[in-house]
Amino acid sequence: MTEAIATEHPPKSSKLPLIIGLVLALVGGAAGFLFLPGLLEAPHEEADSLPAPVLSSHGFLELDPILVSLGPMSASRQLKFHAQLEVTEGMEAEVSAQIPRIIDVMNTYLRAVQTSDFEDPTILYKLRAQLLRRIQIVLGEGRVRDLLIMEFILN
Numbered sequence: 001m002t003e004a005i006a007t008e009h010p011p012k013s014s015k016l017p018l019i020i021g022l023v024l025a026l027v028g029g030a031a032g033f034l035f036l037p038g039l040l041e042a043p044h045e046e047a048d049s050l051p052a053p054v055l056s057s058h059g060f061l062e063l064d065p066i067l068v069s070l071g072p073m074s075a076s077r078q079l080k081f082h083a084q085l086e087v088t089e090g091m092e093a094e095v096s097a098q099i100p101r102i103i104d105v106m107n108t109y110l111r112a113v114q115t116s117d118f119e120d121p122t123i124l125y126k127l128r129a130q131l132l133r134r135i136q137i138v139l140g141e142g143r144v145r146d147l148l149i150m151e152f153i154l155n
Helices: 016-035 044-049 092-096 099-112 115-119 123-139
Strands: 058-062 066-069 078-088 144-154
Touching (some): 058 092, 066 099, 115 123
């Protein structure tokens, strides 16, 4: 019984493709590093020569917070809404004199919103657009540039 038991080993796979791929990756990385300097960073002289952004002149006018009672069928009982108006420079006094009208328009609109609408994730964008449009109708164009919502709390 001197038979030799032949054990077969699976042939080993060549590591040559792995080595070639690794070398090509290193060469590509080195070439990118050498031929594209400053890609991640702007040159200092160019950055210094850029003009500062010009901000248009405007002021902000804070409105008193509004507390709106929601219907008895809603999960929330009240909405606390607090906003500021971005007013064109020189129009602050004129807009301040009309704050009672602005608050009235905002109250009227917020009370008319369906309670189910508050579940919509885009409600702030819609409220902002609707309220700003109504305020601009009351005051006239060119006085109020934007409505900034500072607080929007459902209790």
